[in-house]
Amino acid sequence: MSNVRTVSDTKRDFYSHHTRPINSIYRRVVEELMVEMHLLSVNVDFHYDPIYALGVVTSFNRFMEGYKPEADKESIFAALCQAVGGTWQQYRQDAEGLLLIAGRLYGNDLISWLTSPTSVERSRDVPNTLNAMTTPAIGIAQNPKFKYSRLFAIGLFTLLEQGDSELVKNQKELNEVLEQISQALHLPQEKVQKDLELYRSNLEKMAQVQSAMADIIQADRKKREQRLQDKNQAETSSPDDTSNSYKEVSGRR
Template sequence: MAALTSLSFSAVTHCSERKKHTLSSTPFLASSSDFFGFRTHFSYHHVGVRASHSTSNMVVQCMSSATDAPTVSETKLNFLKAYKRPIPSIYNTVLQELIVLQHFIRYKRSYRYDPVFALGFVTVYDKVMEGYPSDEDRDAIFQAYIKALKEDPQDYRIDARKLEEWARVQNASSLVEFSSKEGEVEGILKDIAERAGGKGEFSYSRFFAVGLFRLLELANATEPTILDKLCAALNINKRSVDRDLDVYRNLLSKLVQAKELLKEYVDREKKKRDERAEPQKANEAITKCLGQQLPGL
């Protein structure tokens, strides 16, 4: 199982420009190429969206050469320019970690977009942003995020939906026997299997692992041996998938804990504000009462 560092929550800190309450932790499971880091801050940062539209399709997309690849800073700046409304930091900090991870995946020489990868990212994004105050803003942030990586957010959503719909009508047997069947999704899985088997370039990632997990989940294929068989059929290293699913589960667990702490913090601050407001209201009531009585004295 992946080794994870524990969260350590800091006290309230003071900045010379502004005061903010901070809840933070160290990033975990970092490597030279990718990571699921997790740090949360109870504050607001400004990030936002530039609209564009293009037709979604299932065509495999190849990455640019290394010399054409933007830097991580440029990708993050594109995101910051795109969505200018404030994002609660408990969400924004995780998004910043994810965009760094995805930047390294996106601009690897071997990267080729595929719908299983898209399904994995969409699943992670929707889980991370679960409970976000505005559905409209959540979608706008998604658009800004994917466009910052120079890809099409509609491709991600449409391809993820196609795989979800396909998986819902599968069972454990049909899921792992895709190579003997015909169909759009079966063709996608066959292409992945061929590339992962050495007949083309294939870049495994943690988002891909989450995509596989989502297919199994939707097909209600919960037996542990089914994941073994699916990985074998796709020529994917099962050990890597197990490791990365451990990371994903722990990420979700940490998010749940952090959101609970945020709720407690917000409730506590609201109670303090209400308590401070009570004497003020009492004074106003007394003043009003006296003002009404004085004319009759």
């Protein structure tokens, strides 16, 4: 009998950790990310690495932007990590460590670090506490069974975005850099580019949905305020109306 966890097992585990309802607009985002993380976690060729962790953290943060109540976001993220056998602390710590390195390396230095990290580590004197972060790219390039994923590509994109925000705005330059990195790490270049195009497109769509929802909420709030104002005005004017009616009756007498 197979002991491999199923998607149902992971979902059950998730909802045992996060017991509050999830806003309907974001439920699909959470469950799609959960299924993607689950399928990777049960793949024999998959191994957790910091770039993948950064992709998970970035996807969650950006697609869950604007979630209410805000306090529930960390509970949801923690439950996601626990449901696939990880911890939110490890994902956050590894993601922050990579962003710290990307913030120290700019443009070509960052690209060199991604394609041959040890040389840049020595030249830039990356802190010892982050030495563990300098090995993922080497391990990936030397692993013929490396399991590529969309979340890994998002992690790479986030590093480039952090190191050179102007680079990711120029599609031609971005594609050239992705080609260089893909060749160095033996990644499926076309898939990397398509996954990132879809990711950015979905971010735009989600932003539009969030904007539309914000407009609806604001319009609903204005309607409630107007109804309350009308009610207060009606209640305030009622005594005067009664008084005037009494005076008219008294005058006729």
